[in-house]
Each structure stands twice: as C-alpha cells, then as structure tokens.
Amino acid sequence: MREAFGATFIGPEGYLNTASYGLPPTATVDALERVHRRWAAGTAVGSDFDADIATGRAAFADLAGVPVSSVTMGASVAALLGPVASALPDGARVLVPEGEFTSVSFPFAAHHGRDVTVTEAPLHRLPEAASEYDVVAVSTVQSADGARVDLTALRSATEGSDTIVLLDATQQLGWLQLDLGWADVVVSSSYKWLLGPTGIAWGAYSDHLVDRLVPHHANRYAGGAPWDTTYGLPLRLTDDARRFDISPAWFPVVGAAASLAWISTLDIAEVTAHCRGLADRARTALGLPPGDSAIVSIPTEHAAARLQEAGVRASVRQGAARIAFALYNTEDDLDRVVRALNA
The missing domain is CATH 3.90.1150.10 (Aspartate Aminotransferase, domain 1)
Structure with missing residues (x-):
C-alpha cells in the first residue's frame, strides 16, 4: 500500500x-467492488450509471481543455476516430509520425480502398509538413518512447488552413496539462494515466467538424435521454457530441468516472x-x-x-x-x- x-x-x-x-x-477499486456486488445481488439498474457518465464527461473536458458539449464517450481511441476517417473524401491525404500507435493510423489506413493515403514522417517534421495534408493525426506524447510533438509549432502551421488536426492524448492526460482545445479532434483512453479500466475512451469533436460526422453507432444513449429513446422511430439524437456516445460498458464507466473525478481535482x-x-x-x-x-x-x-x-x-x-x-x-x-x- x-x-x-x-x-x-x-x-x-x-x-x-x-x-x-x-x-x-x-477509491476506484472500492467503487467497482460496490457495483459488482449490486450486479451480483440483482439490484443494479441502467439509470444508476448516468451520473458516472456525466462525471466522466465533465472531468475529461476539464483535463483536456475542451467544452463539455464537444465530448463523446467511446470504447477505444480507434472507435472514436472511425467517424472522422469515414467522413474524409475519397483521395484524402493523412499525415502521421513514423511509428505512431496504430489506433491513430489504422482507422485512416483502412480506407485505402477509397484512395485515402496515410504518410509517415519524422515526429519533428510534422509541423512543417502538416498544412500540405487534409489531416494530421498524432499522439501528443508518443507511446513507444515518450517523445512529445511540438504542439505550438503544429498549431501555428495549421491555423487558418483546412487541415484537420487530430490529437491522441492517451499518454498525456493525467500527468501533463497542455492546451488542446484548439485541435479539431482530441481523444484519449481511460486506462493509462487516467487510472481507469479498459473499455471506456473519451473524445472531443470541434463544432465545425461535428456536423460532418455520421454517428454510425447511434443508439439510445446518443439521444441524450436514453430512457426516452429506447424504442421506436423517428431518429432522435442530441444536438451536441453526445450523439456519438456508445451504449456504455457499465462497470468500466464507474471506474473511469471515479479516477477521472479525483484526477481533475489535482x-x-x-x-x-x-x-x-x-x-x-x-x-x-x-x-x-x-x-x-x-x-x-x-x-x-x-x-x-x-x-x-x-x-x-x-x-x-x-x-x-x-x-x-x-x-x-x-x-x-x-x-x-x-x-x-x-x-
């Protein structure tokens, strides 16, 4: 201990x-044990987890420096990037660092059948080359060796351009506070420095990008009031980024919220x-x-x-x-x- x-x-x-x-x-372990006991006793109900989802969303927004209305809940970084990759036009050009974590690069590379190309470059060269691409996707702190991208230079190079800037903050959030609110997409898993279980990830989509994305996983939670959007048409989705929410993994979201709420107070x-x-x-x-x-x-x-x-x-x-x-x-x-x- x-x-x-x-x-x-x-x-x-x-x-x-x-x-x-x-x-x-x-405290996170205790929260998970309590909910597991409620599950075993048959006393857990779906609405019990709504508060955890809201807590996790708000804490992520605070740590990432993004509006809470821009935050969506997913299961993984790759799943949160899927809608972004799908929204790209045929022939789009994507820039990533050499050796980037594949949850960042693979969602785009999978669209090679539409002539979407993914080009690797040395991490230090990303800012100077970024404006030549439709998307630049990079982990703020590299998983393999901890190298950090020059965010100030990247922002300066892409500001005012049409380049979509996508930042994976999985190896950053929880130990390093950086200004990320200017990026078009910010994503992070919960199970590393945010000290939560696997199965929950968070993302933020900027206002000018969000209307271009299709909520491929639309479900009752994407309606914002899941207990009113459980049955029947028409489609009823929120106006903000919650329309991209997955139906949550109940127990992981409890752990993710408990750790996030604590970290956000530090x-x-x-x-x-x-x-x-x-x-x-x-x-x-x-x-x-x-x-x-x-x-x-x-x-x-x-x-x-x-x-x-x-x-x-x-x-x-x-x-x-x-x-x-x-x-x-x-x-x-x-x-x-x-x-x-x-x-």
Missing part, C-alpha cells in the same frame, strides 16, 4: 508500466513536476539524453531482462525497455531501476 497526492494505491513496488496501464486508487503542474522529476533523474543516472517526458526509453542491452530480475514492472517497445513514472511512483522505484541497470 502506498499513498500519493492524498490517495492510496495497492500497487506493488517497482511498478513502472503506466504507459501500458495505470493502477487505480483504492494540481496537474505538481503531478508533472513529480513525474518528470523522477524521469529526469533516471535519465541522468543512466547516462541517457535529456528529455521532457514521464516516459523513459532505455536502449541498453538486456535492460528489460535486468529490470524484470530486479522486480521492476516495465515493457519493451521498439527494441528498448520502456519505463513510465506516474503520480504514485517514488524515489524507491527510481533507485530500483538505477541499481538494476548500473550494477
């Missing part, structure tokens, strides 16, 4: 794999300082180049095996060991890494 920022966590010592999935606060600048401070000290101790991310890529030979032997939970991406410092990590976790790799 450990404490961080006023919450307690059950997670083990040496857990540095938040870039794969985050550990929930005990001073994210303090969280950033904590996470980056540990990451910076790890880079210095391991002789790695400086960085500006909570994710550290370690290309040292046999690093992943040595970390595992030392009880460090990490992952391997693009041939390098990847560690990620979250708000619940400590100096002891850092020391464990340094001892393992400097022995």
Whole structure:
C-alpha cells in the first residue's frame, strides 16, 4: 500500500508500466467492488450509471481543455476516430509520425480502398509538413518512447488552413496539462494515466467538424435521454457530441468516472513536476539524453531482462525497455531501476 497526492494505491513496488496501464486508487477499486456486488445481488439498474457518465464527461473536458458539449464517450481511441476517417473524401491525404500507435493510423489506413493515403514522417517534421495534408493525426506524447510533438509549432502551421488536426492524448492526460482545445479532434483512453479500466475512451469533436460526422453507432444513449429513446422511430439524437456516445460498458464507466473525478481535482503542474522529476533523474543516472517526458526509453542491452530480475514492472517497445513514472511512483522505484541497470 502506498499513498500519493492524498490517495492510496495497492500497487506493488517497482511498478513502472503506466504507459501500458495505470493502477487505480483504492477509491476506484472500492467503487467497482460496490457495483459488482449490486450486479451480483440483482439490484443494479441502467439509470444508476448516468451520473458516472456525466462525471466522466465533465472531468475529461476539464483535463483536456475542451467544452463539455464537444465530448463523446467511446470504447477505444480507434472507435472514436472511425467517424472522422469515414467522413474524409475519397483521395484524402493523412499525415502521421513514423511509428505512431496504430489506433491513430489504422482507422485512416483502412480506407485505402477509397484512395485515402496515410504518410509517415519524422515526429519533428510534422509541423512543417502538416498544412500540405487534409489531416494530421498524432499522439501528443508518443507511446513507444515518450517523445512529445511540438504542439505550438503544429498549431501555428495549421491555423487558418483546412487541415484537420487530430490529437491522441492517451499518454498525456493525467500527468501533463497542455492546451488542446484548439485541435479539431482530441481523444484519449481511460486506462493509462487516467487510472481507469479498459473499455471506456473519451473524445472531443470541434463544432465545425461535428456536423460532418455520421454517428454510425447511434443508439439510445446518443439521444441524450436514453430512457426516452429506447424504442421506436423517428431518429432522435442530441444536438451536441453526445450523439456519438456508445451504449456504455457499465462497470468500466464507474471506474473511469471515479479516477477521472479525483484526477481533475489535482494540481496537474505538481503531478508533472513529480513525474518528470523522477524521469529526469533516471535519465541522468543512466547516462541517457535529456528529455521532457514521464516516459523513459532505455536502449541498453538486456535492460528489460535486468529490470524484470530486479522486480521492476516495465515493457519493451521498439527494441528498448520502456519505463513510465506516474503520480504514485517514488524515489524507491527510481533507485530500483538505477541499481538494476548500473550494477
């Protein structure tokens, strides 16, 4: 058991794999246990989850810096990007970074039959090339190595153009506050730095884009009042981004809302300082180049095996060991890494 920022966590010592999935606060675990008990007792009803959906939506809007009316609830990043990809005209050109997480690139690449092309470029070259494309799609913090796109340059390069800017903030939200409200699309899963379960993701579509999208998964929740839009025609959808809502996964949305509500109360600048401070000290101790991310890529030979032997939970991406410092990590976790790799 450990404490961080006023919450307690059950997670083990040496857990540095938040870039794969985050550990929930005990309050989130308790909320999930309560709803599972209601399920087992047969006392849970669908309307019980409406408040969790509203809480999660508002907290995501706050963390992403977008209007709550622009926020929709999905099951995954890829599913939230599907309507955007489907709305592109035949022959559209999409730009992504080299090695981008495929939940960002595949929804567009799947439309190759309509001559939609997806071009990869080095991350640092995205801003200078973006205005030449119909869409630029990029993770604000790269999953594989934690590299960050220059959002200021990207915004400057695309402002006033017809280029759709799509930002996946999955590896950012929860530890780093950035201005994302200017983008056309902002998406994020809940199960990494937002410390929720899998099965819930959030997206925001800008006003000028939302009317171009078709709610392919229209359902009773897309009507905004699901208990009034359960049966029969005509089609009745909300005027805002809720018309793209999926029918929620009940239990994951409880966990997602509990963690999001707590994170949204934190001073994210303090969280950033904590996470980056540990990451910076790890880079210095391991002789790695400086960085500006909570994710550290370690290309040292046999690093992943040595970390595992030392009880460090990490992952391997693009041939390098990847560690990620979250708000619940400590100096002891850092020391464990340094001892393992400097022995």
